[in-house]
Amino acid sequence: MNENGPVGSSCSCQASSGESSCSCGISQIRTTDSTITFANRLDHFLARMGWKRENHRVDPGLYQLGNPTAESPVFASANYTLSFDALRSSLNGFDGWILVLDTKGINVWCAAGKGTFGTDELVKRIQVTGLADVVTHRKIIVPQLGAPGISWPEVLRQSKFMVEYGPVRARDLPEYLKTHKATPAMRKVEFPLWDRLVLTPVEFTHIMWPMVIAAAVLWFLAGPFAALAAVAAVVAGTVLFPALLPIIPTRDFSTKGLILGVVVALPFAWLFSTTPGLPAWAQLTGAAATLLIIPAVVAYLALNFTGCTTFTSRTGVKKEIFRYIKVMAAMAVLGSLAGIALGVSRLLRAI
Amino acid sequence: MSESEEVHQNLEEKKNPSGFFDSYTETSLAYDASRCINCKRCTQVCPHAVFAEGREHVELARPASCMECGACALNCPVQAISVQSGVGCAWAMIGAALRGKDMDTECSCGGDDGSCCSTTSKKSPDQGCGCGGAEEKTECSCGKKALD
Numbered sequence: 001m002n003e004n005g006p007v008g009s010s011c012s013c014q015a016s017s018g019e020s021s022c023s024c025g026i027s028q029i030r031t032t033d034s035t036i037t038f039a040n041r042l043d044h045f046l047a048r049m050g051w052k053r054e055n056h057r058v059d060p061g062l063y064q065l066g067n068p069t070a071e072s073p074v075f076a077s078a079n080y081t082l083s084f085d086a087l088r089s090s091l092n093g094f095d096g097w098i099l100v101l102d103t104k105g106i107n108v109w110c111a112a113g114k115g116t117f118g119t120d121e122l123v124k125r126i127q128v129t130g131l132a133d134v135v136t137h138r139k140i141i142v143p144q145l146g147a148p149g150i151s152w153p154e155v156l157r158q159s160k161f162m163v164e165y166g167p168v169r170a171r172d173l174p175e176y177l178k179t180h181k182a183t184p185a186m187r188k189v190e191f192p193l194w195d196r197l198v199l200t201p202v203e204f205t206h207i208m209w210p211m212v213i214a215a216a217v218l219w220f221l222a223g224p225f226a227a228l229a230a231v232a233a234v235v236a237g238t239v240l241f242p243a244l245l246p247i248i249p250t251r252d253f254s255t256k257g258l259i260l261g262v263v264v265a266l267p268f269a270w271l272f273s274t275t276p277g278l279p280a281w282a283q284l285t286g287a288a289a290t291l292l293i294i295p296a297v298v299a300y301l302a303l304n305f306t307g308c309t310t311f312t313s314r315t316g317v318k319k320e321i322f323r324y325i326k327v328m329a330a331m332a333v334l335g336s337l338a339g340i341a342l343g344v345s346r347l348l349r350a351i
Numbered sequence: 352m353s354e355s356e357e358v359h360q361n362l363e364e365k366k367n368p369s370g371f372f373d374s375y376t377e378t379s380l381a382y383d384a385s386r387c388i389n390c391k392r393c394t395q396v397c398p399h400a401v402f403a404e405g406r407e408h409v410e411l412a413r414p415a416s417c418m419e420c421g422a423c424a425l426n427c428p429v430q431a432i433s434v435q436s437g438v439g440c441a442w443a444m445i446g447a448a449l450r451g452k453d454m455d456t457e458c459s460c461g462g463d464d465g466s467c468c469s470t471t472s473k474k475s476p477d478q479g480c481g482c483g484g485a486e487e488k489t490e491c492s493c494g495k496k497a498l499d
Contacts, residue, residue: 147420188398307439314419315439
Protein backbone atom coordinates (compact mmCIF):
# COMPACT_ATOMS: atom_id res chain seq x y z
CA MET A 1 0.00 0.00 0.00
CA ASN A 2 1.82 3.06 -1.26
CA GLU A 3 5.14 2.25 0.22
CA ASN A 4 7.76 4.62 -0.98
CA GLY A 5 10.48 3.45 1.30
CA PRO A 6 11.90 5.22 4.32
CA VAL A 7 10.98 8.84 4.02
CA GLY A 8 12.45 11.05 6.66
CA SER A 9 14.01 8.06 8.25
CA SER A 10 17.04 8.78 10.33
CA CYS A 11 18.17 5.20 10.61
CA SER A 12 18.66 2.10 8.59
CA CYS A 13 16.30 -0.25 10.31
CA GLN A 14 13.90 -2.24 8.18
CA ALA A 15 10.22 -2.03 8.85
CA SER A 16 9.79 -5.62 7.85
CA SER A 17 12.37 -6.89 10.30
CA GLY A 18 10.12 -6.20 13.23
CA GLU A 19 9.65 -3.14 15.31
CA SER A 20 11.54 -4.21 18.37
CA SER A 21 14.89 -4.48 16.66
CA CYS A 22 14.83 -0.84 15.72
CA SER A 23 16.78 1.12 18.23
CA CYS A 24 16.83 4.50 16.57
CA GLY A 25 14.41 7.33 17.20
CA ILE A 26 12.32 7.37 14.07
CA SER A 27 11.59 4.21 12.20
CA GLN A 28 10.29 4.00 8.69
CA ILE A 29 7.70 6.51 7.60
CA ARG A 30 5.59 5.43 4.69
CA THR A 31 3.83 7.72 2.29
CA THR A 32 0.19 7.58 1.30
CA ASP A 33 -2.33 9.81 -0.43
CA SER A 34 -6.08 10.31 -0.61
CA THR A 35 -6.62 8.62 -3.95
CA ILE A 36 -8.82 5.55 -4.08
CA THR A 37 -7.69 3.52 -7.06
CA PHE A 38 -9.56 0.85 -8.97
CA ALA A 39 -7.46 -1.74 -7.14
CA ASN A 40 -8.62 -0.24 -3.82
CA ARG A 41 -12.26 -0.44 -4.91
CA LEU A 42 -11.83 -4.03 -6.01
CA ASP A 43 -10.26 -4.82 -2.64
CA HIS A 44 -13.18 -3.13 -0.84
CA PHE A 45 -15.67 -5.10 -2.92
CA LEU A 46 -13.93 -8.40 -2.16
CA ALA A 47 -13.79 -7.54 1.54
CA ARG A 48 -17.54 -6.90 1.52
CA MET A 49 -18.08 -10.22 -0.26
CA GLY A 50 -16.14 -12.02 2.42
CA TRP A 51 -13.30 -13.00 0.07
CA LYS A 52 -10.17 -13.85 2.13
CA ARG A 53 -11.43 -11.79 5.00
CA GLU A 54 -8.12 -11.78 6.84
CA ASN A 55 -6.12 -10.42 3.97
CA HIS A 56 -7.38 -6.90 3.52
CA ARG A 57 -4.51 -5.36 5.43
CA VAL A 58 -2.26 -2.35 5.47
CA ASP A 59 1.20 -2.44 7.03
CA PRO A 60 1.05 -1.04 10.57
CA GLY A 61 3.19 2.01 11.21
CA LEU A 62 3.41 5.72 10.56
CA TYR A 63 2.28 7.20 7.24
CA GLN A 64 2.60 10.72 5.95
CA LEU A 65 -0.33 12.13 4.05
CA GLY A 66 0.37 15.18 1.92
CA ASN A 67 3.24 17.28 3.22
CA PRO A 68 2.90 17.20 6.99
CA THR A 69 5.08 19.17 9.36
CA ALA A 70 5.95 18.58 12.99
CA GLU A 71 2.81 20.49 13.94
CA SER A 72 0.44 18.51 11.70
CA PRO A 73 -2.27 16.41 13.33
CA VAL A 74 -1.87 12.68 13.93
CA PHE A 75 -4.73 10.29 13.19
CA ALA A 76 -4.93 6.72 14.44
CA SER A 77 -6.40 4.00 12.24
CA ALA A 78 -6.68 0.23 11.93
CA ASN A 79 -4.71 -1.87 9.48
CA TYR A 80 -7.89 -2.93 7.68
CA THR A 81 -7.98 -1.52 4.16
CA LEU A 82 -11.58 -0.31 4.47
CA SER A 83 -10.71 1.63 7.64
CA PHE A 84 -7.43 3.06 6.38
CA ASP A 85 -8.82 3.97 2.97
CA ALA A 86 -11.87 5.67 4.51
CA LEU A 87 -9.53 7.80 6.61
CA ARG A 88 -7.02 8.79 3.94
CA SER A 89 -9.67 9.49 1.31
CA SER A 90 -11.64 11.64 3.76
CA LEU A 91 -8.52 13.72 4.44
CA ASN A 92 -8.18 14.79 0.82
CA GLY A 93 -6.27 18.09 0.76
CA PHE A 94 -5.10 17.82 4.35
CA ASP A 95 -1.54 17.32 5.54
CA GLY A 96 -1.17 14.94 8.44
CA TRP A 97 0.22 11.79 9.92
CA ILE A 98 -1.62 8.48 10.06
CA LEU A 99 -0.64 6.00 12.73
CA VAL A 100 -1.84 2.58 11.63
CA LEU A 101 -2.29 0.16 14.51
CA ASP A 102 -1.88 -3.57 14.04
CA THR A 103 -5.46 -4.78 14.46
CA LYS A 104 -4.90 -8.01 12.49
CA GLY A 105 -6.88 -6.69 9.56
CA ILE A 106 -9.98 -5.94 11.61
CA ASN A 107 -11.88 -2.65 11.52
CA VAL A 108 -11.59 -0.10 14.32
CA TRP A 109 -14.79 -0.86 16.22
CA CYS A 110 -14.56 -4.64 16.20
CA ALA A 111 -10.86 -4.47 17.03
CA ALA A 112 -11.57 -2.04 19.87
CA GLY A 113 -14.14 -4.43 21.24
CA LYS A 114 -11.50 -7.14 21.27
CA GLY A 115 -8.77 -4.87 22.58
CA THR A 116 -6.48 -5.17 19.56
CA PHE A 117 -7.25 -1.56 18.78
CA GLY A 118 -6.35 -0.78 22.34
CA THR A 119 -4.27 1.12 24.82
CA ASP A 120 -1.34 -1.30 24.66
CA GLU A 121 -1.13 -1.36 20.88
CA LEU A 122 -1.53 2.41 20.61
CA VAL A 123 1.21 3.07 23.16
CA LYS A 124 3.47 0.50 21.54
CA ARG A 125 2.90 1.90 18.06
CA ILE A 126 3.63 5.44 19.26
CA GLN A 127 6.93 4.23 20.70
CA VAL A 128 7.91 1.95 17.83
CA THR A 129 7.35 4.63 15.19
CA GLY A 130 9.15 7.27 17.24
CA LEU A 131 6.13 9.53 16.86
CA ALA A 132 7.35 11.79 19.66
CA ASP A 133 10.35 12.69 17.48
CA VAL A 134 8.24 13.24 14.37
CA VAL A 135 5.75 15.72 15.83
CA THR A 136 6.27 18.41 18.42
CA HIS A 137 2.74 18.35 19.82
CA ARG A 138 1.42 15.50 21.97
CA LYS A 139 -2.05 14.94 20.62
CA ILE A 140 -3.47 12.02 18.68
CA ILE A 141 -6.90 11.96 17.07
CA VAL A 142 -8.44 8.53 17.60
CA PRO A 143 -11.70 7.50 15.92
CA GLN A 144 -14.52 7.56 18.44
CA LEU A 145 -15.30 3.91 17.81
CA GLY A 146 -11.79 3.04 18.99
CA ALA A 147 -12.80 4.13 22.49
CA PRO A 148 -14.03 0.70 23.70
CA GLY A 149 -10.38 -0.39 23.51
CA ILE A 150 -8.63 2.79 24.56
CA SER A 151 -8.24 4.25 28.02
CA TRP A 152 -7.13 7.84 27.45
CA PRO A 153 -5.70 8.32 30.96
CA GLU A 154 -3.55 5.21 30.46
CA VAL A 155 -2.35 6.35 27.03
CA LEU A 156 -1.44 9.73 28.51
CA ARG A 157 0.40 8.15 31.42
CA GLN A 158 2.34 5.69 29.30
CA SER A 159 3.07 7.74 26.18
CA LYS A 160 2.49 11.39 27.17
CA PHE A 161 0.12 11.64 24.19
CA MET A 162 -3.35 13.05 24.79
CA VAL A 163 -6.12 11.17 23.04
CA GLU A 164 -8.68 13.29 21.25
CA TYR A 165 -11.74 11.36 20.13
CA GLY A 166 -12.68 12.32 16.60
CA PRO A 167 -16.01 11.64 14.94
CA VAL A 168 -17.47 8.16 14.39
CA ARG A 169 -17.19 8.43 10.61
CA ALA A 170 -13.99 9.46 8.84
CA ARG A 171 -16.01 11.44 6.31
CA ASP A 172 -16.94 13.92 9.06
CA LEU A 173 -13.27 14.73 9.73
CA PRO A 174 -12.96 17.79 7.45
CA GLU A 175 -15.88 19.42 9.29
CA TYR A 176 -14.59 18.25 12.67
CA LEU A 177 -11.09 19.62 12.07
CA LYS A 178 -12.42 23.17 11.73
CA THR A 179 -13.24 23.35 15.44
CA HIS A 180 -12.06 20.01 16.87
CA LYS A 181 -15.55 19.69 18.30
CA ALA A 182 -17.91 16.97 17.14
CA THR A 183 -21.60 17.65 16.71
CA PRO A 184 -24.03 15.18 18.36
CA ALA A 185 -24.72 13.74 14.90
CA MET A 186 -21.00 13.05 14.38
CA ARG A 187 -20.94 11.17 17.69
CA LYS A 188 -23.91 8.93 16.98
CA VAL A 189 -23.86 5.56 15.31
CA GLU A 190 -26.78 4.82 13.05
CA PHE A 191 -27.60 1.68 11.15
CA PRO A 192 -29.16 2.85 7.89
CA LEU A 193 -30.37 0.62 5.07
CA TRP A 194 -27.13 0.74 3.11
CA ASP A 195 -25.01 -0.15 6.15
CA ARG A 196 -27.29 -3.13 6.77
CA LEU A 197 -27.27 -4.22 3.13
CA VAL A 198 -23.48 -4.24 2.75
CA LEU A 199 -23.36 -6.85 5.51
CA THR A 200 -25.75 -9.24 3.80
CA PRO A 201 -23.32 -10.91 1.33
CA VAL A 202 -21.10 -12.07 4.18
CA GLU A 203 -24.11 -13.25 6.19
CA PHE A 204 -25.45 -15.15 3.20
CA THR A 205 -22.14 -16.78 2.24
CA HIS A 206 -21.67 -18.07 5.78
CA ILE A 207 -24.76 -20.21 5.48
CA MET A 208 -24.76 -20.82 1.73
CA TRP A 209 -23.32 -24.35 1.66
CA PRO A 210 -25.58 -25.77 4.40
CA MET A 211 -28.45 -24.23 2.46
CA VAL A 212 -27.39 -25.83 -0.84
CA ILE A 213 -27.12 -29.22 0.82
CA ALA A 214 -30.49 -28.86 2.55
CA ALA A 215 -32.10 -27.74 -0.70
CA ALA A 216 -30.62 -30.69 -2.61
CA VAL A 217 -31.84 -33.17 0.00
CA LEU A 218 -35.29 -31.59 0.07
CA TRP A 219 -35.50 -31.61 -3.70
CA PHE A 220 -34.80 -35.34 -3.70
CA LEU A 221 -37.23 -36.09 -0.87
CA ALA A 222 -40.05 -33.63 -1.42
CA GLY A 223 -39.63 -31.92 -4.75
CA PRO A 224 -38.50 -28.56 -6.10
CA PHE A 225 -40.86 -26.42 -4.02
CA ALA A 226 -39.45 -27.80 -0.77
CA ALA A 227 -35.95 -26.98 -2.05
CA LEU A 228 -37.12 -23.49 -2.92
CA ALA A 229 -38.55 -23.14 0.58
CA ALA A 230 -35.11 -23.83 2.06
CA VAL A 231 -33.53 -21.17 -0.14
CA ALA A 232 -36.34 -18.73 0.71
CA ALA A 233 -35.84 -19.25 4.43
CA VAL A 234 -32.10 -18.52 4.22
CA VAL A 235 -32.52 -15.52 1.92
CA ALA A 236 -35.23 -14.18 4.24
CA GLY A 237 -33.02 -14.62 7.29
CA THR A 238 -29.80 -13.21 5.86
CA VAL A 239 -30.91 -10.62 3.29
CA LEU A 240 -34.57 -9.71 3.74
CA PHE A 241 -34.32 -9.50 7.53
CA PRO A 242 -31.42 -7.01 7.63
CA ALA A 243 -33.10 -4.95 4.92
CA LEU A 244 -36.45 -4.79 6.74
CA LEU A 245 -35.06 -4.70 10.30
CA PRO A 246 -36.58 -1.41 11.52
CA ILE A 247 -40.05 -1.97 10.05
CA ILE A 248 -40.71 -5.53 11.25
CA PRO A 249 -42.92 -5.35 14.39
CA THR A 250 -41.58 -5.96 17.94
CA ARG A 251 -38.11 -5.10 19.28
CA ASP A 252 -36.63 -8.55 19.82
CA PHE A 253 -34.77 -9.99 16.87
CA SER A 254 -36.21 -13.46 17.50
CA THR A 255 -39.81 -12.31 17.35
CA LYS A 256 -39.06 -10.14 14.33
CA GLY A 257 -37.60 -13.24 12.68
CA LEU A 258 -40.59 -15.38 13.60
CA ILE A 259 -42.96 -12.83 12.10
CA LEU A 260 -40.95 -12.54 8.89
CA GLY A 261 -40.62 -16.32 8.79
CA VAL A 262 -44.38 -16.85 8.99
CA VAL A 263 -44.91 -14.36 6.16
CA VAL A 264 -42.36 -16.17 4.02
CA ALA A 265 -43.75 -19.60 4.97
CA LEU A 266 -47.40 -18.83 4.20
CA PRO A 267 -47.20 -19.14 0.38
CA PHE A 268 -45.34 -22.43 0.71
CA ALA A 269 -47.78 -23.71 3.31
CA TRP A 270 -50.65 -22.83 1.01
CA LEU A 271 -48.87 -24.57 -1.87
CA PHE A 272 -48.34 -27.77 0.12
CA SER A 273 -51.86 -27.75 1.57
CA THR A 274 -53.33 -27.68 -1.94
CA THR A 275 -51.00 -30.25 -3.53
CA PRO A 276 -53.24 -32.40 -5.73
CA GLY A 277 -53.25 -36.17 -5.32
CA LEU A 278 -52.31 -36.15 -1.64
CA PRO A 279 -54.56 -37.21 1.23
CA ALA A 280 -55.77 -34.38 3.43
CA TRP A 281 -53.62 -35.39 6.39
CA ALA A 282 -50.49 -35.26 4.22
CA GLN A 283 -51.43 -31.85 2.86
CA LEU A 284 -51.93 -30.51 6.37
CA THR A 285 -48.76 -32.12 7.70
CA GLY A 286 -46.77 -30.56 4.86
CA ALA A 287 -48.22 -27.13 5.58
CA ALA A 288 -47.61 -27.51 9.31
CA ALA A 289 -43.99 -28.57 8.78
CA THR A 290 -43.45 -25.50 6.59
CA LEU A 291 -45.01 -23.16 9.13
CA LEU A 292 -42.85 -24.63 11.89
CA ILE A 293 -39.47 -24.93 10.18
CA ILE A 294 -39.23 -21.75 8.10
CA PRO A 295 -40.05 -19.32 10.94
CA ALA A 296 -37.65 -21.19 13.24
CA VAL A 297 -34.81 -20.93 10.71
CA VAL A 298 -35.49 -17.28 9.93
CA ALA A 299 -35.75 -16.43 13.64
CA TYR A 300 -32.42 -18.13 14.36
CA LEU A 301 -30.69 -16.30 11.53
CA ALA A 302 -32.32 -13.08 12.70
CA LEU A 303 -31.07 -13.61 16.24
CA ASN A 304 -27.57 -14.14 14.90
CA PHE A 305 -27.76 -10.80 13.14
CA THR A 306 -27.52 -9.17 16.58
CA GLY A 307 -23.75 -9.51 16.28
CA CYS A 308 -23.79 -7.34 13.18
CA THR A 309 -25.88 -4.53 14.51
CA THR A 310 -24.61 -1.35 16.05
CA PHE A 311 -26.89 -1.25 19.05
CA THR A 312 -27.67 -4.61 20.70
CA SER A 313 -26.38 -5.03 24.24
CA ARG A 314 -24.92 -8.24 25.57
CA THR A 315 -27.48 -8.31 28.39
CA GLY A 316 -30.34 -8.04 25.92
CA VAL A 317 -29.01 -10.65 23.51
CA LYS A 318 -28.47 -13.06 26.35
CA LYS A 319 -32.03 -12.52 27.49
CA GLU A 320 -33.22 -13.21 23.96
CA ILE A 321 -31.26 -16.45 23.82
CA PHE A 322 -32.80 -17.69 27.06
CA ARG A 323 -36.27 -16.60 25.99
CA TYR A 324 -36.47 -17.90 22.44
CA ILE A 325 -33.88 -20.55 21.61
CA LYS A 326 -35.97 -23.32 23.17
CA VAL A 327 -39.03 -22.20 21.19
CA MET A 328 -37.04 -22.18 17.96
CA ALA A 329 -35.57 -25.60 18.68
CA ALA A 330 -38.98 -27.07 19.53
CA MET A 331 -40.50 -25.67 16.34
CA ALA A 332 -37.63 -26.99 14.23
CA VAL A 333 -37.80 -30.46 15.81
CA LEU A 334 -41.58 -30.74 15.49
CA GLY A 335 -41.48 -29.49 11.92
CA SER A 336 -38.69 -31.89 11.02
CA LEU A 337 -40.56 -34.83 12.56
CA ALA A 338 -43.61 -33.91 10.51
CA GLY A 339 -41.49 -33.64 7.40
CA ILE A 340 -39.75 -36.95 8.07
CA ALA A 341 -43.09 -38.69 8.63
CA LEU A 342 -44.27 -37.29 5.34
CA GLY A 343 -41.12 -38.29 3.50
CA VAL A 344 -41.12 -41.82 4.90
CA SER A 345 -44.74 -42.44 3.98
CA ARG A 346 -44.08 -41.11 0.51
CA LEU A 347 -41.03 -43.32 0.04
CA LEU A 348 -42.93 -46.36 1.31
CA ARG A 349 -45.70 -45.77 -1.18
CA ALA A 350 -43.18 -45.29 -3.94
CA ILE A 351 -41.69 -48.65 -3.11
CA MET B 352 -18.84 0.88 43.00
CA SER B 353 -20.84 2.48 45.74
CA GLU B 354 -24.47 2.59 44.86
CA SER B 355 -25.75 6.02 45.44
CA GLU B 356 -29.37 6.97 45.30
CA GLU B 357 -28.80 8.26 41.84
CA VAL B 358 -27.77 4.83 40.63
CA HIS B 359 -30.97 3.31 41.93
CA GLN B 360 -32.97 6.07 40.43
CA ASN B 361 -31.39 5.45 37.06
CA LEU B 362 -31.98 1.74 37.33
CA GLU B 363 -35.63 2.45 37.95
CA GLU B 364 -35.81 4.53 34.81
CA LYS B 365 -34.47 1.66 32.80
CA LYS B 366 -37.37 -0.59 33.64
CA ASN B 367 -39.79 -0.25 30.83
CA PRO B 368 -43.16 -1.81 31.67
CA SER B 369 -44.02 -2.10 28.00
CA GLY B 370 -41.13 -4.51 27.51
CA PHE B 371 -43.17 -7.24 25.92
CA PHE B 372 -41.04 -8.89 23.23
CA ASP B 373 -38.36 -6.39 24.19
CA SER B 374 -35.28 -7.87 25.83
CA TYR B 375 -33.36 -4.62 25.60
CA THR B 376 -34.88 -2.51 28.35
CA GLU B 377 -32.20 -3.17 30.96
CA THR B 378 -28.44 -3.18 30.77
CA SER B 379 -25.55 -3.59 33.19
CA LEU B 380 -24.64 0.09 32.98
CA ALA B 381 -24.34 1.82 36.34
CA TYR B 382 -23.41 5.45 36.85
CA ASP B 383 -22.46 7.11 40.11
CA ALA B 384 -23.07 10.81 39.54
CA SER B 385 -21.48 11.74 42.87
CA ARG B 386 -18.09 10.67 41.52
CA CYS B 387 -18.41 12.50 38.22
CA ILE B 388 -15.94 15.35 37.66
CA ASN B 389 -17.77 16.52 34.55
CA CYS B 390 -14.92 15.89 32.11
CA LYS B 391 -17.54 14.82 29.56
CA ARG B 392 -15.36 12.13 28.05
CA CYS B 393 -18.28 9.69 28.26
CA THR B 394 -20.42 11.98 26.14
CA GLN B 395 -17.64 11.96 23.54
CA VAL B 396 -17.17 8.21 23.35
CA CYS B 397 -20.75 6.93 23.64
CA PRO B 398 -22.11 6.05 20.19
CA HIS B 399 -25.72 6.20 21.38
CA ALA B 400 -25.88 9.44 23.36
CA VAL B 401 -26.57 7.58 26.59
CA PHE B 402 -24.91 10.37 28.56
CA ALA B 403 -25.86 14.01 28.24
CA GLU B 404 -24.08 17.08 29.51
CA GLY B 405 -25.46 18.42 32.74
CA ARG B 406 -24.80 21.35 35.01
CA GLU B 407 -22.43 19.83 37.57
CA HIS B 408 -22.12 16.31 36.25
CA VAL B 409 -23.20 14.39 33.18
CA GLU B 410 -26.68 12.92 33.17
CA LEU B 411 -27.63 9.38 32.35
CA ALA B 412 -30.06 10.43 29.67
CA ARG B 413 -30.85 7.29 27.68
CA PRO B 414 -29.77 4.24 29.67
CA ALA B 415 -31.86 1.78 27.64
CA SER B 416 -29.91 2.74 24.52
CA CYS B 417 -26.69 1.42 26.04
CA MET B 418 -25.10 -1.37 23.98
CA GLU B 419 -22.53 -2.17 26.66
CA CYS B 420 -19.52 -1.42 24.48
CA GLY B 421 -17.64 -0.29 27.58
CA ALA B 422 -16.10 2.85 26.07
CA CYS B 423 -17.50 5.17 28.76
CA ALA B 424 -16.28 3.11 31.70
CA LEU B 425 -12.82 2.62 30.19
CA ASN B 426 -12.45 6.32 29.49
CA CYS B 427 -13.86 7.61 32.77
CA PRO B 428 -10.85 8.89 34.75
CA VAL B 429 -12.63 8.57 38.12
CA GLN B 430 -14.44 5.23 37.71
CA ALA B 431 -17.88 6.80 38.00
CA ILE B 432 -19.23 4.38 35.39
CA SER B 433 -19.30 0.63 35.40
CA VAL B 434 -20.66 -1.70 32.76
CA GLN B 435 -20.22 -5.36 31.97
CA SER B 436 -18.96 -4.77 28.50
CA GLY B 437 -19.15 -7.33 25.80
CA VAL B 438 -20.34 -7.77 22.30
CA GLY B 439 -24.01 -8.53 21.99
CA CYS B 440 -23.52 -11.35 19.57
CA ALA B 441 -25.83 -14.35 19.72
CA TRP B 442 -23.59 -16.39 17.44
CA ALA B 443 -20.62 -16.18 19.80
CA MET B 444 -22.73 -16.79 22.92
CA ILE B 445 -24.65 -19.75 21.50
CA GLY B 446 -21.38 -21.19 20.22
CA ALA B 447 -19.88 -20.86 23.68
CA ALA B 448 -22.91 -22.47 25.30
CA LEU B 449 -22.82 -25.38 22.86
CA ARG B 450 -19.15 -25.96 23.53
CA GLY B 451 -19.91 -26.02 27.23
CA LYS B 452 -18.11 -22.78 27.96
CA ASP B 453 -19.17 -19.75 29.87
CA MET B 454 -21.32 -17.44 27.81
CA ASP B 455 -20.11 -14.46 29.77
CA THR B 456 -16.41 -14.97 29.49
CA GLU B 457 -16.38 -16.16 25.91
CA CYS B 458 -15.37 -13.36 23.64
CA SER B 459 -16.36 -10.84 26.23
CA CYS B 460 -13.93 -8.62 24.48
CA GLY B 461 -13.19 -5.09 25.49
CA GLY B 462 -13.91 -3.23 28.62
CA ASP B 463 -11.95 -3.42 31.80
CA ASP B 464 -10.74 -6.96 31.31
CA GLY B 465 -9.08 -5.75 28.15
CA SER B 466 -7.83 -7.81 25.32
CA CYS B 467 -9.18 -11.24 26.08
CA CYS B 468 -8.93 -12.36 22.53
CA SER B 469 -5.72 -11.36 20.88
CA THR B 470 -2.98 -10.88 23.39
CA THR B 471 -3.80 -13.58 25.87
CA SER B 472 -5.08 -16.06 23.37
CA LYS B 473 -2.88 -19.03 22.69
CA LYS B 474 -4.39 -19.26 19.26
CA SER B 475 -2.69 -17.67 16.35
CA PRO B 476 -3.08 -13.94 16.66
CA ASP B 477 -3.62 -13.87 12.93
CA GLN B 478 -7.00 -15.49 13.36
CA GLY B 479 -9.62 -12.85 12.92
CA CYS B 480 -11.42 -13.63 16.12
CA GLY B 481 -9.31 -15.94 18.16
CA CYS B 482 -11.98 -15.54 20.79
CA GLY B 483 -12.45 -18.92 22.35
CA GLY B 484 -11.53 -20.59 19.10
CA ALA B 485 -14.87 -19.89 17.49
CA GLU B 486 -13.79 -20.29 13.94
CA GLU B 487 -17.12 -20.70 12.27
CA LYS B 488 -16.73 -17.17 11.13
CA THR B 489 -13.30 -16.05 10.16
CA GLU B 490 -13.60 -12.51 11.29
CA CYS B 491 -14.87 -11.60 14.68
CA SER B 492 -18.40 -12.82 14.54
CA CYS B 493 -19.02 -10.07 17.02
CA GLY B 494 -20.14 -7.97 14.14
CA LYS B 495 -19.62 -4.32 13.46
CA LYS B 496 -17.36 -5.97 10.98
CA ALA B 497 -17.84 -3.94 7.90
CA LEU B 498 -18.02 -0.56 9.48
CA ASP B 499 -15.05 1.69 9.46
